[in-house]
Amino acid sequence: MADCPNETDIVLVAILPDPKDLDIARMLGWYRIPLKSAPKVVSVDCLAFYQTSAFGDEDRWSIKMVAPVKGHELTTRAELFRDQPEHPRAHEEYYKIQIGPLIELNKPIQADKWRRITFFYTTGFLLKNAVTVRDLIVSGEDRLILWNRLCERMNQDPNVNTDIDDFAKWNIDFLELLSQWDAIK
Secondary structure, three states: OOOOOOOOOEEEEEEEOOHHHHHHHHHHOEEEEEHHHOOOOOOOOEEEEEEOHHHHHHHOOEEEEEEEEEEEEEEEHHHHOOOOOOOOOOOOEEEEEEEOOOEEEEEEEEOOOOOOOOOEEEEHHHHHHOOEHHHHOOOOHHHHHHHHHHHHHHHHOOOOOOOHHHHHHHHHHHHHHHHHHHHHO
């Protein structure tokens, strides 16, 4: 695998619901996330693309591609898809994540028992060494390190509009999610 991710990179595992989304990432160099379902921090170093069941028997429920993140902006679906001005969500806000070239992993990371995945964070080190999605779980002291780095990124991102109560709730949600992962593991 090329230099993405580096071992210290913050990686966002992102859902590819449809092969068309992979084509957009590959050919146009961006990935979209609806603001209403976006993770709190999109200022990450890399995206790892989780392919859903829409990718067919051979490619579904796995991570096969990663891409370096070059930046992001807040826009509308209508701006992203100018040929769909009448789409029901045309005026909803989306993050447009600009990415570099897609890089194929040496070996796909399989979902194992986990199939319904939403966005989650991991590290470049874990991504490089993972066999299954479970191997991407950040545990131990690394959780606190990741949490602190995410908080720093959130504070630096002008697109994040989070007050202290939202931030405190996110902290609790994040910790609950991590404890659930420990129970599943």
